[in-house]
Amino acid sequence: MVKTGLCHAYRKAITxxxxxxxxxxxxxxxxxVLMTRLWQAASGPITIVLLIRSFDLSEQGVYYGIIGxxxxxxxxxxxxxxxxxxxxxxETAAMQKVxxxxxxxxxxxDPEWLAAAARMRDLIRDSFRWFSGASLFYVVxxxxxxxxxxxxxxxxxxxxxxxxxxIAAISVCLSPGLSILEGAGFRDVIFRFRFLQMTxxxxxxxxxxxxxxxxxxxxxxxSVQALMFMYITFVGQADFFQKFRRIKDRTSNFNWVHQVxxxxxxxxxxxxxxxxxxxxFTVIVLWFHSDADAAPLGMTLSVTTAIQxxxxxxxxxxxxxxxxxxxxxxxxxxxxxxRRTAIISTLLLIVGFVIxxxxxxxxxxxxxxxxxxxxxxxxxxxxxxxxxxxxxxTVQGYYVLARRANPLLVASLVGSIATAAAVWLxxxxxxxxxxxxxxxxxxxxVLAPVHTFAYAQFRxxxxx
Numbered sequence: 317m318v319k320t321g322l323c324h325a326y327r328k329a330i331t332x333x334x335x336x337x338x339x340x341x342x343x344x345x346x347x348x349v350l351m352t353r354l355w356q357a358a359s360g361p362i363t364i365v366l367l368i369r370s371f372d373l374s375e376q377g378v379y380y381g382i383i384g385x386x387x388x389x390x391x392x393x394x395x396x397x398x399x400x401x402x403x404x405x406x407e408t409a410a411m412q413k414v415x416x417x418x419x420x421x422x423x424x425x426d427p428e429w430l431a432a433a434a435r436m437r438d439l440i441r442d443s444f445r446w447f448s449g450a451s452l453f454y455v456v457x458x459x460x461x462x463x464x465x466x467x468x469x470x471x472x473x474x475x476x477x478x479x480x481x482x483i484a485a486i487s488v489c490l491s492p493g494l495s496i497l498e499g500a501g502f503r504d505v506i507f508r509f510r511f512l513q514m515t516x517x518x519x520x521x522x523x524x525x526x527x528x529x530x531x532x533x534x535x536x537x538x539s540v541q542a543l544m545f546m547y548i549t550f551v552g553q554a555d556f557f558q559k560f561r562r563i564k565d566r567t568s569n570f571n572w573v574h575q576v577x578x579x580x581x582x583x584x585x586x587x588x589x590x591x592x593x594x595x596x597f598t599v600i601v602l603w604f605h606s607d608a609d610a611a612p613l614g615m616t617l618s619v620t621t622a623i624q625x626x627x628x629x630x631x632x633x634x635x636x637x638x639x640x641x642x643x644x645x646x647x648x649x650x651x652x653x654x655r656r657t658a659i660i661s662t663l664l665l666i667v668g669f670v671i672x673x674x675x676x677x678x679x680x681x682x683x684x685x686x687x688x689x690x691x692x693x694x695x696x697x698x699x700x701x702x703x704x705x706x707x708x709x710t711v712q713g714y715y716v717l718a719r720r721a722n723p724l725l726v727a728s729l730v731g732s733i734a735t736a737a738a739v740w741l742x743x744x745x746x747x748x749x750x751x752x753x754x755x756x757x758x759x760x761x762v763l764a765p766v767h768t769f770a771y772a773q774f775r776x777x778x779x780x
Contacts, residue, residue: 346633348507352514353626359518360622364615366525368689376689377607378471379531380598380614385462385477386484386538390591392450392457393488395583397495399576400443402639402717404499407436409643434568436500437560442572443492451489455481465599469607476531483535486542493549497556499636507633509548517541579717582725586713589732593739593758594706597751600743613748616676616691616699623668624703630661631714638718650718658711665707669700695752702756705764712771719778727770731763 367376410432458481466473498506517537524533549557597617601610634657641650677693691699709731716723735758742750 345503345507346629348504348511349629349633350626352507352511353622353629355511355515355518356622357626359515360619363518363521363525364618364689366522367615370525370528370530373611374469374607375471375530377598377602377610377614378466378469378473379534380610380617381466381469381602381607382462382473382477382480382531382534383614384596384599385458385465386480387595388458388461388591389454389484389488390595391588392454393447393491393587394450394580395587396443396446396576396580397491398635398714398717399579399583400439400492400495401499401636402720403439403576404436404496405636405639405718406643406720407432407439408500409640411436413644430563430566431568433560433563434566435570436496437563438568438570438572439576440492440496440557440560442576443496444489446572447489447492451485454488455485458484465603471531471607473531476535479532479535480538483538483542487538487545490545490549493553493557494545497553499639500556501636501640502553502556503633503636505548505553509544509552513541513544516544579720579723582723583717585725586723586728586732589729589736593732593736594755597739597743597755600740600751601747604744605747609747612688612690613751615689616696619672620669620696620699620703623665623672624707626668627661627665627707628710630657630664631711635714635718638715639720642719654715654718661711662704662707665704666700669696669703673697673700691748691752695748698756699752702752702759705756705759708764709767712767716771716774721774721778724767724770724774727767728763730766731758734758734762 367379371379411429413428459477462473462477462481466477494506494509517540520540521533521537524536529536598610598614601613634653638650638654641647641653673693673696676690676696679690690696709728713723713728735755738754738758739751740754742752742754744750746753
């Protein structure tokens, strides 16, 4: 009887664990993403402590300013990476529909498989060409922007900036490979790679800061990450790309102008306007006020970004899956997965900001005289409201792209333009207070309502 009871309890426990796994969409790719985000959350305080030990307030402000300057690569990626995930997912679904034997020769002789493979080949070729050109323009723009932004600073920033920008350009150039691999079903590989990239980059940053390299720590950390990009593209997953390059005598109906560009230019406008509205907080305060004023904002944003990325972990891992289901015509299954994803990620974001606000409020009790390195608790809470509104619109945008539909351009632009005006004018007149309040008000009162209305219309039309 005891043995029977134990077996029953064991089976019941296994069943409950499977139900929890299915309910929370726990799989290996998600585990890697969660490990990445948890590492980011755990390593963040260590990095912050080392930054406080290594930099004065002016140097800290320049440090986060350079991060913002390098981050203009979003203007050159133009939102194309998410488009590539969706495109690769649909082409992969087309190849998977073909019933063939395990013999490669039989597979390569199937006309439908060859047609889909030829489209994938052209997608890979054209995306690498696009990003190669974009990376060159990025180098010029980032150096000019950085030189202008930091010209009045007395911190030694020129050498690190000159070294860092070309290294970041390598990552820009090779980034389409990872997106195509992700869309093609290599989620385990890609998310494990990103975990290792984040982990090794953090360790290199810590060692560099402890060695007194100051801003050069950014250069070394980025160098390691660029080398890892090169490894996975030219060594680790080289066979994947070579398989499609070998298909030389087969033309395809793939056309970048007709199949990618209509989505890309819309995503580009949305991405550029959103980046201008949300990713220059530290630079705004740096420009119009001082290095010291920018320091607490930059350090707090490093934590809020980690929270946002942790919440987006579910979205990023399920996005390729949902794209594949839509490519296979399984719309109901895709919708079910996405609704659950949206709920989990949004709740996680809310919990993260509640904990952060409480943590910042408790910093003063530590009696370590570091409260001036962070924003005030009320500012963090207000910032969290803006991030929540932004998250809702982001989740909606991912789903539209998973359908391989045109993004919600007008709604996104209206929200981003309103946010940009509020943030830049608020920062100009009221420094950090203006940036935080402007961001939250515009996101909550303009972007989220307008984008949600457009998204609801899209869903109604798509169901007809």
